[in-house]
Amino acid sequence: MSLSQLAREIKESPTLALNEAARQLRERGEPVIHLGAGEPKSKVPMDAILSCAAKLKTGEVRYTPTEGIPSLIKAIIRYTEDHYNKVIDPKNVLATAGAKQAIYNLMMTLLNPQDEVIIVAPYWVSYPEIVKMVYGIPVIVTPESGRFEPTMEDILQSVSSYTKAIIINSPNNPSGAIYSEDLIGELVEFCENKGIYLIMDDIYHQLVFSDSKWTPVYKFVKKDLEDSKVIVINGVSKSYAMTGFRIGWAIASKKITEVMINVAAQNTSCPSVLLQAAAAGALGGLQNGVENLRLTLENNANIMMNELNSFNGIKTVAPAGTFYCLPDFSAYEKDSVKLSKFLVDKARVVTVPGKEFGLEGYLRLSYCGTVKSITQGIQRIKWALDPESPNEIYIGDRKFRRDWL
Ligand SMILES: Cc1ncc(COP(=O)(O)O)c(C=O)c1O
Secondary structure (H helix, E strand, O other), X not given: OOOOHHHHHOOOOHHHHHHHHHHHHHXXXXXXXXXXXXXXXXXXXXXXXXXXXXXXXXXXXXXXXXOOOHHHHHHHHHHHHHHHOOXXXXXXXXXXXXXXXXXXXXXXXXXXXXXXEEEEOOOOOHHHHHHHHOOOEEEEEOOOOOOOOOOHHHHHOOOOOOEEEEEEEOOOOOOOOOOOHHHHHHHHHHHHHHOOEEEEEOOOOOOEOOOOOOOOHHHHOOOOHHHOOEEEEEEOOOOOOOHHHOOEEEEOOHHHHHHHHHHHHHHOOXXXXXXXXXXXXXXXOOOHHHHHHHHHHHHHHHHHHHHHHOOOOOEOOOOOEOOEEOOEOOOOOOOHHHHHHHHHHHHOEEOEEHHHHOOOXXXXXXXXXXXXXXXXXXHHHHHHHOOOOOOEEEEOOEEEEOOOO
16 A cells, blocks of 8 residues: 555654543443543533534534634634733734644744754654654754753754744643743744744643743744744633634734635635634633633642652652643653553553653653542552552452562
């Protein structure tokens, strides 16, 4: 069978594959604890549901303008004013089928074959694959050991004459780290001077914990948006617990947006009008659900940190936001794929190997589930790895004895 070389090289999404593996185990009646999930469990905001239902009830479910329906564009403009203190024009906005598609359409718009995009490890699993899908070259920057934030020097060492863009995700999936204001300021200055695009993926920016602060990139942008190299990606998936609605957006100069709209017009025409209506409802409606989610996640993060700190061998940095943390398990096992498989086999706990995010020896653990799943999940991991923990444990209603340490 002859298939595209490029397409065959695109990796399966490891997180979606893990979700499927966990689902299959559960279906077989296995008491799986899923600490690999990438979506909050809270309910979709009522304003989103009502707005979506009202649109459906009209019976008029049609194509929309590619860039999005006016009410959603208006809501995104208002959101940008509220959260970024930045006034933008409707022609600076493209609504997409999830932030993922915004990033894809943007890369398609910016890159020529062989152009390089700098990606900082640990990184969201999809960045390198999306860059490759438009014939670009992902260039991975790994900060000095043990730190989740790169220095400007780390980044500069990877800049070449082929560097077209740098993509930054802060708060960060998978580490939960927020990059310092100094770094963001330096990046903006560097990119604006050198003519390199700076893509800010802010999908987790509302999920920031009390002692931490996220600063909108526009604070550092001196140029007019029309001349600026800074592009913002955002969406409703994480903060509004609307992963299944698939609505995200990009904010860029009118010139870039115009081309992105042509790209979007030829690949999806537009995101579904029902889901756009839902997103407009969520953005324009009561915001207390976001704050409740943030508080729940902060509480869950504290519980997970307490549990993890009871391990001698694990090194962990408390997350500043998101619903992930990335502890270093290398004292137990350096091969994170092997370790992750071992934990599913022995303890029925799903984690995501750090290797998928460009950091070997680590595991990404999510705390967007219940407190019970967090405490039991970490206890099971401890039982499987730590010789000092009791060697018997109940998993579901079966008693297991550890015989491998
Ligand atoms: C850093 C980051 N960016 C973008 C996305 C994609 O968001 P969406 O579900 O809106 O496509 C995710 C989802 O996991 C993410 O973690």
